[in-house]
Amino acid sequence: MDNGTINLTYDGRVSLNFRLAVPQSPDKVWKVITQREFLDTWFPADVDFTLTPGADLLFKVTPQQVKRYGLPADHSSHGTVISVHPHHIFEYLWDADTLHWELHPDGTGGCWLTLTHTMEDEDSAYAHAAGWHAGLEVVAAQLDGREVDWSPWDRADELASQYRKSA
Known part of the structure; x- marks a missing residue:
């Protein structure tokens, strides 16, 4: 998987972008990025x-975030x-961040x-x-039917050096 890119936006914010070619259809990928059993x-x-515009969302910490970063469990x-x-x-x-997921058919049955x-x-x-990169590696494995026998948290730690800001 290619590294993500970081760019300034027109309004002075910053966007982190990842683009991944997958051999599966948008229907299959949609499930992996929206359904709890995969998430x-x-x-x-x-x-x-x-999946309704205007719906409120509640993001709670995971046990890994509590363990690794000392976040309060509540x-x-x-x-x-x-x-x-x-x-x-x-x-x-x-919170103040916007996450935009987009799926485009690639003409071969994938997207x-x-x-x-x-x-x-x-x-x-x-x-x-690094966290999104590691998470998307898990998404790719799930789509390919491969067992995820690694921790995306550990993988993010491994990838962190690739995403350090140059001085």
Whole structure:
């Protein structure tokens, strides 16, 4: 998988972008990025997505976040679903950040999966990059039917050096 890219947006925010070619259809990929049974393996929070624009979202910490980062077990953050076009676009707010997932058929039965995570500052983009990269590696494994016998948290630690800001 290629590394994500970090760019400034027109409004002074920062976007972290990943684009992944997958041999599966948008219908199959949609399930992996929206359904709890898949999210529990790779998504960096405990959340149940309501696929309705305007729906409130509650992001709770995972046991791994409590263990690794010392977050309080009752910590949570909030969001709102912005846009849902099944099997194509899913966009939502997570606190002040915007996450935009997009699926485009590639003409061969597979699709392009694009994640754009837009946030306020560049340091946050670098902090999130390795985690999303590791999570998307799990998504690819799930789609391929491969067993995920590694920790995405450990994998993010391994990838962190690839996403350090140059001085």
